[in-house]
Amino acid sequence: MDAQKPDDDTPPHITSATLTDVARAAGVSPITVSRALNQPQLVRPGTLARIQAAVRATGYARNAAMAGPRTAAQGATKLVALILPTVANPIFADMVQAASDKLTERGYQLLLGLAGYELWREEILVETVLSRRPDGIILTGTLHSDNTRKHLRDAHIPVVETWDMTASPIDMLVGFSHEEVGHTVAARMLEKGYRRFAILTAADPRAARRNQGLQAALARQGVSVAATDVVPVPASLRLGREGCARLLAAHPDIELIVCSSDTLAQGALTEAASRGLPVPGQLAIMGFGDLNFAAHTFPPLSSVRVDGNAIGALAAQAMLRRLLPEPGAPAARKVIDTGFELIERGST
């Protein structure tokens, strides 16, 4: 609508230059420019030079979207989508980092979708994301709406679910069993003599499954959880500290607080330290995640180690094995149980 003052060299287009613009500027046909860009060895050096000059003069940038679906192998967009609840939790941030590194290395770009912890958000996110035709998609968890599952199946692309374990994955799966985490923690802590358990947890469905596992295993030994404090996502040190304070106020006799993340546990630890409560002597605290974190707090924190980096890397690798199948290499495994590890530090 407004007047276009023509600059000297750069065209005043609001829209950026196209292949045809470059061709015109170089005095060749569009296809020649295309070749100069993609298969320079098929173009005479002289022409090539003129085209390269024209490219710079026009400020041309390739438009990957318009390359069409039949380009390269299988019309690849070189895009991989990664859907996860949040990136504020360092365990997920680690996963993004690892996945991004592996994928970028192979020329893929990352479409990131942060879905929060609500299913309907995931649903619309997956749908919009799929409309970009990513070559693959990595999801968090195994609980998806029916619509999401249908969209994923209809997309005919590799799907990797992560951070969980199920008997019926959509396609591939990289994760571990949260119930089992609960069982293991229960068994070990009972073995060490703890009886008065408290749970400090974020409102996260997978944390809930760990807590269920914990409570179920405890119940089998006739032990019940003395108190549970639920804090909203995203977890923070502040919430951990406050939650710990609440638990101690209501139940001064609890012996062990099982937290749904290291962030919460670290906050709880701070509260204990500020009260002069010996940890783990008087009050034991167990975290979850252990991003190289618990080993470097003081006093040391016990935790369930699960490696976000590893899950991200393995998920990306599984994806890449499908996307870029190498001749001799083995096919991608459908399911990888990354497991977890109980880390006990200090004398907890």
Added chain:
Amino acid sequence: MDAQKPDDDTPPHITSATLTDVARAAGVSPITVSRALNQPQLVRPGTLARIQAAVRATGYARNAAMAGPRTAAQGATKLVALILPTVANPIFADMVQAASDKLTERGYQLLLGLAGYELWREEILVETVLSRRPDGIILTGTLHSDNTRKHLRDAHIPVVETWDMTASPIDMLVGFSHEEVGHTVAARMLEKGYRRFAILTAADPRAARRNQGLQAALARQGVSVAATDVVPVPASLRLGREGCARLLAAHPDIELIVCSSDTLAQGALTEAASRGLPVPGQLAIMGFGDLNFAAHTFPPLSSVRVDGNAIGALAAQAMLRRLLPEPGAPAARKVIDTGFELIERGST
């Protein structure tokens, strides 16, 4: 390569269904399907229903890429690119989270590029990312290669640089001055009587600028930094702890360690605590970032507070003001200095 057992309803295509496939299935022309999807009110309910059935039967999913450049307003891709060094640093993770929230809310999707701390990585990343024709791009820092700058200008899209301050931004800018952070820390710490300074820093160009600011301001008062320990990126609690140990070993008399991130500071704190060194009595430790972090460590950590969430949110808002200009609303500000705040806790 393997045989395709034709299912009853879903076609065995490797490629997903197109508009034309749906049209065929519904017995209408492609354009009618297009309308049914985009302007349902222009299609008779009966036809609409048949088309919707066909959509589900064929498993059709919209292909946003092929919508062409002249669709919607200005051929928007509804994609915003976010380029940053890493997401392993929680300060950047916060930024991603905040930016993603704001952008998703307005129907934009996030193309994430993790460039590390090397310029050449940023350059190729920016170029590939621009080939997706994002509607806007958010960058970290103000130091870019000449090629990157040219590509950004040629893209004719809103650009927001973040996490830094300069007199000549490419377009918009949301950040603060790192030199000034150094000056402020120096001034305050001198004022409190500290003289034997040590620096524990990651190999990050912006941290380097803060350190230069610190050293310059100290030098003006005739004070020089006793020791500097540089650790590789990404920073970790472990590196912080080890760095602190090295500094103390080489210079037992240092009074204050200025760290380039809270992560390092927290690690240093752990080392001090494990040695029984009173903090800040015997050794003061200063962090950077303060993601609601320092307030909840024990002993409390002093830090320079810069809010990743705020920077992400403001950057996204600046972007959106350009992308979705509202009639009455004021235009996007070119430069936003988010500033920083010295947080002193305990008796540091």
Added chain:
DNA sequence: CTGTTAGCGCCTTCAG
């Protein structure tokens, strides 16, 4: 080596 033709999937314009 370079140009012509044709078509990707979708949508705009203009006719029915």
Added chain:
DNA sequence: CTGAAGGCGCTAACAG
């Protein structure tokens, strides 16, 4: 309300 043309930017296929 529905359809037939035409074109977006790019690239395979075939000609020269």
